[in-house]
Amino acid sequence: MEENWNLSYRIRKLTEEKIGRLLMEDPWSRAMLAKLRRGIGKQPGELPELLEIVLSNNPEDFYGKGDEISKPVWAIYTALTLFALHQQGKDHPMSSNGNAETKKPGNSLGAAVGCLVKKGDEDRELAIKRRFDAVVTANEFTEFAYHARSIIQLLKAEDITLDYPRLAEDCYWYQFDEVRNQIRLRWGEDYYRIAQRSDHKENGGVHNE
Numbered sequence: 245m246e247e248n249w250n251l252s253y254r255i256r257k258l259t260e261e262k263i264g265r266l267l268m269e270d271p272w273s274r275a276m277l278a279k280l281r282r283g284i285g286k287q288p289g290e291l292p293e294l295l296e297i298v299l300s301n302n303p304e305d306f307y308g309k310g311d312e313i314s315k316p317v318w319a320i321y322t323a324l325t326l327f328a329l330h331q332q333g334k335d336h337p338m339s340s341n342g343n344a345e346t347k348k349p350g351n352s353l354g355a356a357v358g359c360l361v362k363k364g365d366e367d368r369e370l371a372i373k374r375r376f377d378a379v380v381t382a383n384e385f386t387e388f389a390y391h392a393r394s395i396i397q398l399l400k401a402e403d404i405t406l407d408y409p410r411l412a413e414d415c416y417w418y419q420f421d422e423v424r425n426q427i428r429l430r431w432g433e434d435y436y437r438i439a440q441r442s443d444h445k446e447n448g449g450v451h452n453e
Contacts (some may be wrong), residue, residue, distance in 0.1 A: 251305065252413045257314050259323050259412035261337050262297060280328035285390045288313050288321040297324060315419045322385050323412035330396050330406060340405035349408025353414065354431030357395060358438025359404045372398065376435065380428050
């Protein structure tokens with residue numbers, strides 16, 4: 245398991261590097277973002293034009309064995325395709341790792357959805373919660389990305405960022421049966437921490453961002 249922790253950290257750092265390349269605002273990055281958006285809900289390799297960004301600079305132990313798609317590749321592919329949708333039409337990065345000076349992390353998937361709930365009414369909260377539940381109960385990544393698409397579109401509309409390198413790392417761990425529920429729990433905790441913080445403020449409590 246220690247080896248897996250090292251690998252998950254490298255997935256996060258490599259995803260951060262790839263996103264940095266996609267934010268360069270040159271013809272290649274703009275074209276690749278458009279291609280990545282078409283890859284949402286598909287399997288790695290289904291669109292060969294995405295292999296350049298998904299596989300470039302990957303270390304040997306990130307590659308699959310035989311016909312199996314490796315867990316690192318699935319994680320990076322899922323994070324990059326969703327990021328491309330989130331970044332569409334934006335002139336500032338929608339992937340944020342947080343504030344290094346204050347040591348405040350970027351939004352996890354759960355925290356980002358919690359921020360969405362804070363901006364709406366009760367009916368909207370229920371609709372968002374149903375979408376969130378569909379995402380976190382998905383067991384395979386084509387289904388995960390399919391349901392996440394609508395969440396990402398809402399985040400984009402409200403200009404709420406997501407920590408995509410962290411999402412890639414979470415997606416890696418999500419593929420292990422013995423860890424998946426821990427990731428779901430953490431996303432749920434982050435969601436309710438944000439949502440209930442908003443409720444507390446409305447009831448006369450103190451709200452600290």
